Amino acid sequence: MASLGEEYPDDTHTFMLLAIEQAKVAMDCLEVPVGCVIVEDGKVIASGRNRTTETRNATRHAEMEAIDTLLEQWREKRLSQSEVAKTFSKCKLYVTCEPCIMCAAALSFIGIKEVFYGCANDKFGGCGSILSLHSSSSEPLIRGGAPRGEGFKCNGGIMASEAVSLFRSFYEQGNPNAPKPHRPLAQQATQ
Amino acid sequence: MDTWQILHIPDNPPIAPDQQPTVDVIASLIDPEFANTLVRRLNQISPLENLRHVKRVKKKFVEGGKTQLSVILCLASENGNQLESMQNDVQELMNSYKLSPFITKVCKYAALSKEEWEEQCKIWPTSYHPPTYNIDGITGFSEEDSQSVFRFMKYAIQLAKSSDNLVVNAAVIVDPLVKQVITTACDQTCSSYSPANKITLETSCCEKLEAFISHSDSDGILNHETVHSNSFPDKSKQLCTGVSCLYPWQWADQQSDMSSCYWHPLRHAAIVAIESSAARDRYLFPSLGKIQDKSFEMDHMQSSSAGSLAKRQKTNSTNVHSDDNLDANGEGSSSLSVRPYLCTGFDMYLVWEPCIMCAMALVHQRIRRIFFAFPNPNAGALGSVRRLQGERSLNHHYAVFRVLVPQQILSREG
Numbered sequence: 001m002a003s004l005g006e007e008y009p010d011d012t013h014t015f016m017l018l019a020i021e022q023a024k025v026a027m028d029c030l031e032v033p034v035g036c037v038i039v040e041d042g043k044v045i046a047s048g049r050n051r052t053t054e055t056r057n058a059t060r061h062a063e064m065e066a067i068d069t070l071l072e073q074w075r076e077k078r079l080s081q082s083e084v085a086k087t088f089s090k091c092k093l094y095v096t097c098e099p100c101i102m103c104a105a106a107l108s109f110i111g112i113k114e115v116f117y118g119c120a121n122d123k124f125g126g127c128g129s130i131l132s133l134h135s136s137s138s139e140p141l142i143r144g145g146a147p148r149g150e151g152f153k154c155n156g157g158i159m160a161s162e163a164v165s166l167f168r169s170f171y172e173q174g175n176p177n178a179p180k181p182h183r184p185l186a187q188q189a190t191q
Numbered sequence: 192m193d194t195w196q197i198l199h200i201p202d203n204p205p206i207a208p209d210q211q212p213t214v215d216v217i218a219s220l221i222d223p224e225f226a227n228t229l230v231r232r233l234n235q236i237s238p239l240e241n242l243r244h245v246k247r248v249k250k251k252f253v254e255g256g257k258t259q260l261s262v263i264l265c266l267a268s269e270n271g272n273q274l275e276s277m278q279n280d281v282q283e284l285m286n287s288y289k290l291s292p293f294i295t296k297v298c299k300y301a302a303l304s305k306e307e308w309e310e311q312c313k314i315w316p317t318s319y320h321p322p323t324y325n326i327d328g329i330t331g332f333s334e335e336d337s338q339s340v341f342r343f344m345k346y347a348i349q350l351a352k353s354s355d356n357l358v359v360n361a362a363v364i365v366d367p368l369v370k371q372v373i374t375t376a377c378d379q380t381c382s383s384y385s386p387a388n389k390i391t392l393e394t395s396c397c398e399k400l401e402a403f404i405s406h407s408d409s410d411g412i413l414n415h416e417t418v419h420s421n422s423f424p425d426k427s428k429q430l431c432t433g434v435s436c437l438y439p440w441q442w443a444d445q446q447s448d449m450s451s452c453y454w455h456p457l458r459h460a461a462i463v464a465i466e467s468s469a470a471r472d473r474y475l476f477p478s479l480g481k482i483q484d485k486s487f488e489m490d491h492m493q494s495s496s497a498g499s500l501a502k503r504q505k506t507n508s509t510n511v512h513s514d515d516n517l518d519a520n521g522e523g524s525s526s527l528s529v530r531p532y533l534c535t536g537f538d539m540y541l542v543w544e545p546c547i548m549c550a551m552a553l554v555h556q557r558i559r560r561i562f563f564a565f566p567n568p569n570a571g572a573l574g575s576v577r578r579l580q581g582e583r584s585l586n587h588h589y590a591v592f593r594v595l596v597p598q599q600i601l602s603r604e605g
Contacts, residue, residue: 057469058533058555059462071455081454085443101579102551106457109439109548123584124551130584131577133547 008155012116015039015094016159019118022049022062023096023166029054033166036062036095038070040087046070063095063103067110089113096163098156101126104133107152114153118163127154195341196595197562199329200574201303202581202588208310212299214242215267216315217277218249219290223260229288230262236280237265244301246316263315267294326560326590327367339370344564344594347540348601350375357433362464363540367560373537374471376463380435380442381454435459436546437569461541461549465556468534476530533557544571544593550579553589560590 015037022035026049035049048066052058070091074084088110093099096118099107104126107115115127115134126133134154206212216239221229230247239245251259264285268276277285285292297315302308308319332340343365350361359378366373432438435458442456531537534556541563545553550572553561566575573580573591580591 052555055469056472056533057466058557059465059552064457067457068455081443084456100551100555102548102555105439105546105548105551109442110456111440111443123586126547126551130582131547 008116008158011042012094012158015044015092016096016116016118018044018047019062019094019096020159020162020166022047023163026050026062027166027170033170034062034095034097034163036066036093038066039092039094040090045091046073059102061100061103063093063099064106066093067106085111092116094158096159096166097121098125098127098129100124101131101133104131108133112152114155116155116158118156118158119160119167120156128156193597193599194595195337195597197328197332197337197340198593198595200578200580200591200593202578203303204574204578204581205304206307208304208306211302211307211311213296213314214299215294216242216245216297217264217267217292218261218295219264219285219292221260221262221288221290223258225288226260226262229284232284233262233264233281236284237278239263239266242266242297242299244317244319245297246318249316261295263297264290264292328560328592329590336367339367340562340592340594343372343538343540344562344596345600346372347375347542348564348596350377351542358431359433360436360460360541360543360545362460364464364468364534364558365538365540366536367538368536373534374464374467376460376467378433378435378460379453379458379463380456381433381452434543436461436541436543436549436571437567439546439548439570457548459546459549461539461545462552464539465534465552468537468556472530472533535559538562543567544573544575546570547572547577547579550577554579554585554587557587558589560592562592562594564594564596566593 018037019035022037023033024035026035027033029051031050031053033050036047037044038046038048046066046069048062048064048069050062051060051065054060070088071084074087079087089112091112092114093107093112094116098117098119098121099115100121101124117127120129122129124130128134133151135151226248233247239247245263247263249261251261253259265277265281270276284290295315298311298317302311302317302319305319308317311317311319328336328340343363347361347363350363351359361378362376364373364375365371432441435442439456439459442454534553536559538560539553539558539562541549541561543565544563544567545561546567547570550561561573563573568575570576572578574593579585580588
């Protein structure tokens with residue numbers, strides 16, 4: 001995890017703004033406001049936002065939505081597994097909130113190159129807050145196992161206050177679908 | 192292995208039973224005649240505050256059928272000079288009964304398992320209280336519940352063996368109150384199965400469910416499953432490469448031409464089962480999809496509901512405005528007027544221990560208990576490599592059990 005944004009490329013904030021736009025779309029749909037975009041070679045190739053309420057599937061986080069969008073596109077183009085793996089390895093994810101443990105594992109499995117996130121996720125964070133799945137790479141414990149992924153680069157705290165204020169206004173407007181916050185709103189990170 | 196068995200996988204990694212931390216205490220042999228008096232007095236003047244699990248007296252049978260009693264006088268001090276640092280009243284007691292103190296070890300922490308307790312007692316006797324959590328089964332299963340667990344696990348294993356001639360992981364979500372299967376799924380990281388569009392998926396999911404219920408006996412378990420492979424590959428690792436949670440990175444290495452197959456690196460059995468249960472929920476309770484309907488989640492109820500499945504969180508499809516209504520709706524299970532929030536109260540049966548992605552997905556979806564048959568030494572997140580059930584920061588916690596399966600179930604034909 002790196003400190004606040006100055007050393008990032010110019011386009012970091014541009015892409016994070018697009019992720020925040022997605023989070024706002026989620027909020028308009030009464031979903032917990034988390035959004036993301038996936039970028040390849042400086043171009044946004046997919047976006048996603050939280051859909052857990054609509055689907056009643058609590059695993060439908062923004063990252064999973066965006067990954068599925070890409071896989072669907074590439075399936076239509078009949079890309080092979082190795083081609084898909086190669087493309088993922090060039091992709092960067094920009095997401096408003098630190099990926100949860102599930103999403104961080106998923107990002108490791110697909111072999112994403114780099115992740116930029118907004119606010120940290122004190123309850124579920126899989127990129128440093130609770131577990132550090134982005135940096136985990138070790139030998140498989142049973143022989144014949146595929147070597148683990150190399151993990152991915154992870155940069156937190158990019159436009160974090162914007163992400164947090166989205167959460168805050170979401171819970172202040174009264175989320176009819178999600179838990180009442182148990183903690184001060186500033187800490188509430190629900191994805 | 193030739194019998195079924197259910198083992199609870201605790202939240203904390205077990206210490207090797209014979210390597211538990213100890214502390215030094217000062218003890219002395221005593222005349223059994225004075226045991227009662229001494230123990231009563233010592234409990235007053237030198238209570239073992241942080242060692243409540245440690246028994247004050249150790250009984251040892253010696254030659255000639257006699258018993259030898261030793262009693263703990265007090266904790267040994269950190270620095271060397273034991274006798275001087277002892278309390279005066281303990282010293283007085285020691286002098287008046289002509290005790291000859293010695294230093295010995297006792298286990299520092301209460302035993303968390305029967306195995307730990309047995310080891311502790313070899314050093315100095317302790318008491319053991321099995322943990323009392325609020326999730327059914329942790330303190331043991333009734334015969335009826337055990338049989339039900341075994342049958343659902345058997346069903347999951349049959350699913351895992353019957354898919355595509357390649358062994359995959361299989362997931363079965365069960366409502367334990369009515370012993371009914373909610374949904375089943377197998378790994379779809381690489382399969383010939385192609386998910387249809389959403390409407391067909393929902394329909395077929397529920398048709399399958401109805402077929403399942405109508406075909407099942409009172410236990411909700413199918414009896415006519417056919418199994419094609421005659422040996423289960425926990426020994427032949429080659430075949431296990433189809434198990435997504437064992438090899439979550441492997442999808443990228445597929446060499447064969449899979450262009451005709453459906454594949455998806457993240458569609459592990461548990462993920463697919465969660466998706467399917469969500470589709471079932473939307474199908475059975477369509478009105479709740481609308482924005483104006485309200486469903487509340489109350490995490491605090493999970494800790495306060497004291498193990499009663501009947502108190503499972505419910506949401507009313509029409510009009511829930513207060514926490515109180517939820518308990519009132521606690522009766523029954525799958526009636527159309529109430530639905531559980533996500534998978535609250537449901538059990539998940541998995542043939543293999545899930546990876547961290549699936550384990551966290553099951554936290555998100557509020558599964559109550561997870562049963563798996565085989566540990567996953569490569570990427571298992573419920574005890575093998577990680578232990579997600581012990582992460583206290585999470586907003587939901589399930590109980591985890593390993594089910595030991597008799598060999599004949601794995602190798603049985605048909």
